[in-house]
Amino acid sequence: MRIAILAHEQFPDGAKTALGVLRYADDEVVAVLDRDRSGHRVTDFVSDVQDAPIVAGMGDLEDDVDALLIGIAPIGGGFEESWREDVRTALERGCDVVSGLHYFLSEDEEFVELAAENGCELRDVRRPPDDLSVSEGVAADVDAEVILTVGTDCSVGKMTATMKLARDARAAGYDAEVIPTGQTGIMIEGWGIPVDRVVSDFTAGAVEEMILECGDDHDYLFVEGQGSIVHPAYSGVTCGILHGAMPDRLVLCHDAGRQAIGGYESFSLPSIPTYVDLYERLAEPVRDAPVVAGALNTAGLAEPAAREAVDEFAASLDAPATDVIRFGTDEVLETLLSSNPNR
Amino acid sequence: MRIAILAHEQFPDGAKTALGVLRYADDEVVAVLDRDRSGHRVTDFVSDVQDAPIVAGMGDLEDDVDALLIGIAPIGGGFEESWREDVRTALERGCDVVSGLHYFLSEDEEFVELAAENGCELRDVRRPPDDLSVSEGVAADVDAEVILTVGTDCSVGKMTATMKLARDARAAGYDAEVIPTGQTGIMIEGWGIPVDRVVSDFTAGAVEEMILECGDDHDYLFVEGQGSIVHPAYSGVTCGILHGAMPDRLVLCHDAGRQAIGGYESFSLPSIPTYVDLYERLAEPVRDAPVVAGALNTAGLAEPAAREAVDEFAASLDAPATDVIRFGTDEVLETLLSSNPNR
Numbered sequence: 278m279r280i281a282i283l284a285h286e287q288f289p290d291g292a293k294t295a296l297g298v299l300r301y302a303d304d305e306v307v308a309v310l311d312r313d314r315s316g317h318r319v320t321d322f323v324s325d326v327q328d329a330p331i332v333a334g335m336g337d338l339e340d341d342v343d344a345l346l347i348g349i350a351p352i353g354g355g356f357e358e359s360w361r362e363d364v365r366t367a368l369e370r371g372c373d374v375v376s377g378l379h380y381f382l383s384e385d386e387e388f389v390e391l392a393a394e395n396g397c398e399l400r401d402v403r404r405p406p407d408d409l410s411v412s413e414g415v416a417a418d419v420d421a422e423v424i425l426t427v428g429t430d431c432s433v434g435k436m437t438a439t440m441k442l443a444r445d446a447r448a449a450g451y452d453a454e455v456i457p458t459g460q461t462g463i464m465i466e467g468w469g470i471p472v473d474r475v476v477s478d479f480t481a482g483a484v485e486e487m488i489l490e491c492g493d494d495h496d497y498l499f500v501e502g503q504g505s506i507v508h509p510a511y512s513g514v515t516c517g518i519l520h521g522a523m524p525d526r527l528v529l530c531h532d533a534g535r536q537a538i539g540g541y542e543s544f545s546l547p548s549i550p551t552y553v554d555l556y557e558r559l560a561e562p563v564r565d566a567p568v569v570a571g572a573l574n575t576a577g578l579a580e581p582a583a584r585e586a587v588d589e590f591a592a593s594l595d596a597p598a599t600d601v602i603r604f605g606t607d608e609v610l611e612t613l614l615s616s617n618p619n620r
Numbered sequence: 621m622r623i624a625i626l627a628h629e630q631f632p633d634g635a636k637t638a639l640g641v642l643r644y645a646d647d648e649v650v651a652v653l654d655r656d657r658s659g660h661r662v663t664d665f666v667s668d669v670q671d672a673p674i675v676a677g678m679g680d681l682e683d684d685v686d687a688l689l690i691g692i693a694p695i696g697g698g699f700e701e702s703w704r705e706d707v708r709t710a711l712e713r714g715c716d717v718v719s720g721l722h723y724f725l726s727e728d729e730e731f732v733e734l735a736a737e738n739g740c741e742l743r744d745v746r747r748p749p750d751d752l753s754v755s756e757g758v759a760a761d762v763d764a765e766v767i768l769t770v771g772t773d774c775s776v777g778k779m780t781a782t783m784k785l786a787r788d789a790r791a792a793g794y795d796a797e798v799i800p801t802g803q804t805g806i807m808i809e810g811w812g813i814p815v816d817r818v819v820s821d822f823t824a825g826a827v828e829e830m831i832l833e834c835g836d837d838h839d840y841l842f843v844e845g846q847g848s849i850v851h852p853a854y855s856g857v858t859c860g861i862l863h864g865a866m867p868d869r870l871v872l873c874h875d876a877g878r879q880a881i882g883g884y885e886s887f888s889l890p891s892i893p894t895y896v897d898l899y900e901r902l903a904e905p906v907r908d909a910p911v912v913a914g915a916l917n918t919a920g921l922a923e924p925a926a927r928e929a930v931d932e933f934a935a936s937l938d939a940p941a942t943d944v945i946r947f948g949t950d951e952v953l954e955t956l957l958s959s960n961p962n963r
Contacts, residue, residue: 413853414853478816507902510863510864510865515692
């Protein structure tokens with residue numbers, strides 16, 4: 278697919294979805310829309326991702342595209358009216374529009390009408406299927422080894438670690454699949470369930486359903502984790518994924534220098550060993566799931582400090598760790614893909 | 621209100637909601653509907669609850685009633701077609717019908733029509749409000765001391781302990797309110813949010829919203845817990861309530877003799893000290909919430925064994941414990957209502 282990604286006023290730092298898609302999706306990104314940065318290119322700001330021109334709006338895009346992706350999500354997940362013109366233009370040109378917003382484009386009267394007129398599709402990836410149910414506690418029965426990324430907070434790199442580990446495992450000849458649980462993962466992989474939007478009773482069940490769907494067809498499943506087990510608002514989602522996935526091994530993800538829960542600054546992060554202890558103890562009655570590796574986001578640090586931070590993180594985990602973007606995944610994958618005494 | 625309670629083929633052991641309402645609601649129960657036990661009375665089977673005749677169906681009920689409550693919930697929460705005649709008769713007689721099923725009566729065409737014709741109401745208490753949002757992590761700011769019941773499994777007595785403790789606290793002159801989080805609690809109290817039905821991202825937020833709504837108007841809030849932190853299917857709901865409520869103190873509820881998760885028999889229950897440790901450690905980064913008391917359901921035990929089981933439970937908790945129905949709540953309340961070093 279040839280796609281354009283909307284990221285107005287937020288590229289690259291506030292555009293987590295846009296970056297994820299640029300980095301990992303198989304789609305060809307024809308342009309990024311950011312009215313504050315038009316005239317630049319993606320690689321003026323980020324390396325290690327596919328390059329594309331940045332334009333001010335869909336009207337400036339001469340190439341044909343198959344789909345426009347909404348690549349940013351304001352707090353609350355609402356639709357910004359300043360994006361309407363771009364979505365309208367996309368639909369008028371026969372482009373599908375893919376969105377991970379809480380606001381469903383497929384319930385917007387104007388968009389529904391335009392999509393029908395122009396024979397294109399509105400895909401709200403954050404709308405969960407309506408036939409979900411409770412977990413049966415059987416995810417561990419699949420043939421695949423299940424590896425779950427867990428985090429110290431939101432936005433510490435769980436999705437990135439999941440995608441990079443699975444891709445590097447594949448490149449090394451292993452049969453690995455991703456279980457996408459959030460909107461960016463779903464956009465990248467083209468399937469998945471937005472677990473934070475399912476009925477709370479079905480949180481574990483939604484993850485279990487995805488694992489059962491493909492767990493016998495692969496050797497390794499990398500499950501995209503969400504939130505943090507000590508997050509004041511989102512811990513329920515994290516806990517449901519932990520028990521629903523019944524993982525064999527955990528990868529703890531952290532953002533170097535993060536001291537407090539993002540957006541909830543009165544809540545300090547516990548120590549890394551406390552996280553390891555909490556995740557393992559909480560998993561254990563359902564599934565013995567040791568933290569065997571770590572992924573540290575060091576994007577905010579210069580080179581010698583970044584390496585030191587990774588070493589320190591590995592020491593506090595008593596396990597191999599890396600910044601998956603900066604320092605590769607060899608050592609961590611060696612541990613993750615080694616034979617498992619659990620199996 | 622004068623009410624009838626539908627509990628076909630399930631009274632009393634399979635009729636958790638019916639029993640809860642008989643025991644704690646202020647409503648006058650005119651009859652219980654159970655076609656297998658018609659001709660008997662409630663107190664032929666249970667003591668310590670209000671008495672009422674058991675009849676075979678709404679057609680056998682001569683007295684006027686204001687509402688028919690669905691007092692049982694099959695696995696899956698579906699509507700049994702064998703109940704349709706009773707609901708129909710109730711609506712034809714102008715009775716409201718109150719249901720905690722996953723199946724919403726207010727989406728059943730025949731019932732909607734009958735309710736409109738007869739000027740009565742279909743109340744689906746398991747339908748959450750649609751304006752919920754994420755937790756802000758501020759439940760602890762209310763004036764009230766917040767006490768949360770947590771459990772070793774589903775159906776171990778969290779709702780019963782919550783109701784009994786709050787009522788006994790009130791009887792002793794304390795200003796205590798209940799925060800209902802499940803269908804039975806909501807039916808008894810006449811308000812609340814069915815937390816297991818909200819969008820998973822809003823689990824903590826739903827509880828926080830209820831606490832903020834009334835937490836400055838009372839001295840004690842007793843929050844009805846749900847599920848268990850190690851339940852393979854429902855732990856996400858439990859974890860969201862734990863962090864959303866930001867409780868000052870926890871009461872651990874357990875069913876004497878329960879060895880494995882109900883319906884998930886391959887998952888053994890961890891030891892009681894393991895539960896205490898898990899709940900306290902998991903709460904701590906958000907709120908210091910010690911387990912200060914226990915509630916043991918000893919309904920399956922004869923008298924000397926029941927007392928021994930409570931003593932043993934108290935010893936394993938290192939805190940006072942009771943069977944709230946059988947042995948009263950004096951000692952446990954003394955601990956719960958004592959001055960709190962946290963505040």
